[in-house]
Amino acid sequence: MNLEKLPLPDCAERDWARRAITILEGDGRRSADTHLLAPVFEGLEGISIYLKDESTHPTGSLKHRLARSLVLYGICNGHIRQGTTLVEASSGSTAVSEAYFARLLRLPFIAVMPRSTSRQKIGEIERFGGRCHFVDSPGEVYAAAERVATETGGHYLDQFTFAERATDWRGNNNIAESIFEQMQAEENPVPEWVVMSAGTGGTSATLGRYIRYRNLPTQLCVADVECSAFYDCYRTGDRDTTCAEPSRIEGIGRPRVEPSFVPSVIDHMIRVPDAASIAAMRVLSDRIFRRVGGSTGTNFFATLSIAARMMAAGQEGSIVTLVCDSGARYTDTYYDDGWLNARGLDIAPWIEPIETFLARGDASVLWP
The missing domain is CATH 3.40.50.1100 (Rossmann fold)
Structure with a gap:
């Protein structure tokens, strides 16, 4: 029987995922x-x-726990890879925590939030290297976050959908x-x-x-x-x-x-x-x-x-x-x-x- 000699898959992405999970586990222990x-x-x-x-x-x-779980969930499902832009719809605290984890993993991060969000939270996101995308109404954040993720080829973390399943209850x-x-x-x-x-x-x-x-x-x-x-x-x-x-x-x-x-x-x-x-x-x-x-x-x-x-x-x-x-x-x-x-x-x-x-x-x- 002649078998086609296909090359084995490149393991670079899996290697990155293993390193990323090790970093997240370290934060969890600390x-x-x-x-x-x-x-x-x-x-x-x-x-x-x-x-x-x-x-x-x-x-x-509290959102520190959620952010780590959402990022882990994205990596383990193959949605977050090396260089993936992370996007979230957030009024502040979740985005602050996600910006922290994005910096740990050297990934770009964009937070979609209402303009009314407190300046302190916006400043914390930016200090962690995140970028803020503002909308006029809280109800606009969902569609805007999906659009930003699509435009950047990124991953929408979507805390409002995945919060109850990303954490091991x-x-x-x-x-x-x-x-x-x-x-x-x-x-x-x-x-x-x-x-x-x-x-x-x-x-x-x-x-x-x-x-x-x-x-x-x-x-x-x-x-x-x-x-x-x-x-x-x-x-x-x-x-x-x-x-x-x-x-x-x-x-x-x-x-x-x-x-x-x-x-x-x-x-x-x-x-x-x-x-x-x-x-x-x-x-x-x-x-x-x-x-x-x-x-x-x-x-x-x-x-x-x-x-x-x-x-x-x-x-x-x-x-x-x-x-x-x-x-x-x-x-x-x-x-x-x-x-x-x-x-x-x-x-x-x-x-x-x-x-x-x-x-x-x-x-x-x-x-x-």
């Missing part, structure tokens, strides 16, 4: 376990609140596994609740799936914001729900129901007023001696709501929520009273009731 904070709130008798501080990642936010040191392992030596090691806001929906999907996979009694509460489609989708089951107004809390809330949002693994949802999110952000920042971002305020306010309901029912136990990013990115926005006033956000009516609840456990001041 930054995998973030701190689990346990602040004391005198008024919450019988309730322990824990904060998984994702702001300590090298790129300063069964474990492999994902955020859920990290939380439950760090809780093992605590007085109430299995949380009654984990509370998380939704941006892509990927983290809440990972948490909800892991809880079920490990057969834990923990329940998952997802916090949403005023201008977002997620809460209404959860309440009605309609995945075609949209919201015309853009979210004022950066990184969470979306104008459409993203593909990565999985309502079936969520036990409860709370919609938090934007002013309450920012008030809770400032109160928590004072209590833990570091500034946190607006989405952390949303998480914290929803956590207090769960705590109040547990106390009213005579329940005790632990609740875990997340510090999503540092407040350093929001000095010109959420920490600027003039910026808040210009947008009609009055946080004063929320500050004192939150402080009163934390100090005395009087939930009636917040939830009459």
Whole structure:
């Protein structure tokens, strides 16, 4: 039998992929376990609140985990090769983290984002060597990112579609596994609740799936914001729900129901007023001696709501929520009273009731 003597395939691309994955694994080992904070709130008798501080990642936010997973997913599926331009639709934190990984792998990176994105985040993307492509409306980012990827011959990372599948929800040191392992030596090691806001929906999907996979009694509460489609989708089951107004809390809330949002693994949802999110952000920042971002305020306010309901029912136990990013990115926005006033956000009516609840456990001041 005569066999055609074809040359063996060039292994250069596979060699690059192996080197790239080694680099990403190294970053994972260096930054995998973030701190689990346990602040004391005198008024919450019988309730322990824990904060998984994702702001300590090298790129300063929860999105560091997602960005690494998305890049790994792209490489392992053969979509990202040596020299591939990475493109993302992002309001900031995901793009900051992806720009970091693009620089590690020496790949070009373009972030497609609304013009309203904070200058701090834009500056961080550019410092990592990324480029920003601006659109006027948050709803335009999806099509614009696809177009930019096509024009550059690049790869659209698409966090909103792939966030829930790029992360191994069964474990492999994902955020859920990290939380439950760090809780093992605590007085109430299995949380009654984990509370998380939704941006892509990927983290809440990972948490909800892991809880079920490990057969834990923990329940998952997802916090949403005023201008977002997620809460209404959860309440009605309609995945075609949209919201015309853009979210004022950066990184969470979306104008459409993203593909990565999985309502079936969520036990409860709370919609938090934007002013309450920012008030809770400032109160928590004072209590833990570091500034946190607006989405952390949303998480914290929803956590207090769960705590109040547990106390009213005579329940005790632990609740875990997340510090999503540092407040350093929001000095010109959420920490600027003039910026808040210009947008009609009055946080004063929320500050004192939150402080009163934390100090005395009087939930009636917040939830009459």
